[in-house]
Amino acid sequence: MAAVSVENIIMSYGKKKQKINALSDISFSVAAGELFGIIGPDGAGKTSLFRILTTLLLADSGQASVNGFDVVKDMKQIRKRIGYMPGRFSLYQDLTVEENLHFFATIFQTSFSENYNLIKDIYVQIEPFKNRRAGQLSGGMKQKLALCCALIHRPEVLFLDEPTTGVDAVSRKEFWDMLQGLKKQGISILVSTPYMDEANICDRVALLQKGKILSIDSPAGVIAHFKNPLVAVKAKQMLALLEKIKTLDFVQDAYPFGEFHHVVLQNEKAVPSLEQELEAADLGHITMHKVQANIEDCFIQLMKN
Amino acid sequence: MNNDTAIRTHDLTKRFGGFIAVNKISFDVKKGEIFGFLGANGAGKTTAMRMLCGLSIPSDGMATVAGFDVYKENEKIKKSIGYMSQQFSLYDDLTVKENMRFYGGIYGKSNQFIKEKTKLILDQLQLKNEANLLVKSLPLGWKQKLAFSVAMFHEPEIIFLDEPTGGVDPVTRREFWTMIYKAAATGTTVFVTTHYMDEAEYCDRVSIMVDGRIEALDTPAALKKNYNTNSMDDVFLQLARKATRKSD
Structure with missing residues (x-):
């Protein structure tokens, strides 16, 4: 029961x-x-x-x-x-x-x-x-x-x-x-x-x-239901970085996440594209790495769908 | 003092009788920095913040806020800072517009200033259609963004945020932090007190208070590295467990 x-x-x-x-x-x-x-x-x-x-x-x-x-x-x-x-x-x-x-x-x-x-x-x-x-x-x-x-x-x-x-x-x-x-x-x-x-x-x-x-x-x-590739990025100019990312068409969503921004990408192919775009932009000390989504990422995705 | 410094404290101390609530804290906050001020319940955060806001005279040590001395120039400090907390921020029984007029009036702003600023904020928050609604009828997320704008209404040099994002949904929370980033980018110094470690991760640097003292002060990344962990929660737990003072 x-x-x-x-x-x-x-x-x-x-x-x-x-x-x-x-x-x-x-x-x-x-x-x-x-x-x-x-x-x-x-x-x-x-x-x-x-x-x-x-x-x-x-x-x-x-x-x-x-x-x-x-x-x-x-x-x-x-x-x-x-x-x-x-x-x-x-x-x-x-x-x-x-x-x-x-x-x-x-x-x-x-x-x-x-x-x-x-x-x-x-x-x-x-x-x-x-x-x-x-x-x-x-x-x-x-x-x-x-x-x-x-x-x-x-x-x-x-x-x-x-x-x-x-x-x-x-x-x-x-x-x-x-x-x-x-x-x-x-x-x-x-x-x-x-x-x-x-x-x-x-x-x-x-x-x-x-x-x-x-x-x-x-x-x-x-x-496990979060299927998109998720990348954490960081640069010296965090606000400019977020604005830049939001203009990219292969990005599904991007939002601040503690000391990083989380970038939800449409597919795996977009990962190298993001890397290229950010290297070209002059935002200072860019770092990026793939991360596992957590409950908050999932909640955000579910809220927006 | 250096013009790049928004807040400076040196051996700042507050005693209540024999009890030392804040024990010789020293730190600098740079202009335009987002500074996290953390500590467990009873660690002395509120007492320290009250001194920095010009609401409580220190027992010992020195501090300047926006270039003003906390002992002698506390009225000038109050005019240079903004304050927002989850518990207290807006008047529920006033409309959106009335809240702004009220705060503008309190800070002695001209009618012209109030009018222009009100229009600007309503545009930014896309609240034009809600300008004449009572604040209590707004959803929590909107209230929170409005509260922040109202605390910034008089264009303070430093804004104090007391646990600003507790309870709101994760999307609104991000919009809120984006507003904070924008404020910092235009030179406003942001001083955040919180005991939620995920809020701490948004700060440029954080200090952690234990038993009235600052036990750690660094960027979130450096703190995590020094304490050999990947979460701020862990850093905090390692430090806060050293506390001998009971929060009771």
């Missing part, structure tokens, strides 16, 4: 004139024990999707279920079985770390000690601050506490909406390591992020843009 199953979900906001389609006919499923990522920028529809699956919002049409329970008919069953960490910090700021944990445990009619072994690895990192009010914690610590609270009743499926937004690289890395640990304990995880580089840590990802799924595959599978 799928941990999450979504069929033809449509969700819109606003009246006729200014209607915004948050989700336009979305379908996918998450296997039991899978770490599944929803990758998309702000406004893609990630939060609407999470709210529908956690029974907090009714879709206009379509069906969805979590561990076999229907999100509309079996609302109460689902709520007992899932853990949800919303994008916005939503713990009680005036309660201490420990009080928040006891509070959430009580709501789910369990106790902190009963499921301690599940959260132990995460909790030990915030334990030194257990008497501090949640509102006084740093971003990384808040995030760990929120995860502990979402896990306190040992959920079967965990929903994490942008858990790594606004936290630094060290905390982000630690957070993803924690998710790998939870996956090993058999918890199915649906996680969303606007950061493309985080896709690689998931078993499978859905790339979401303006309410539509651009692609569903393993990260390697998404990348």
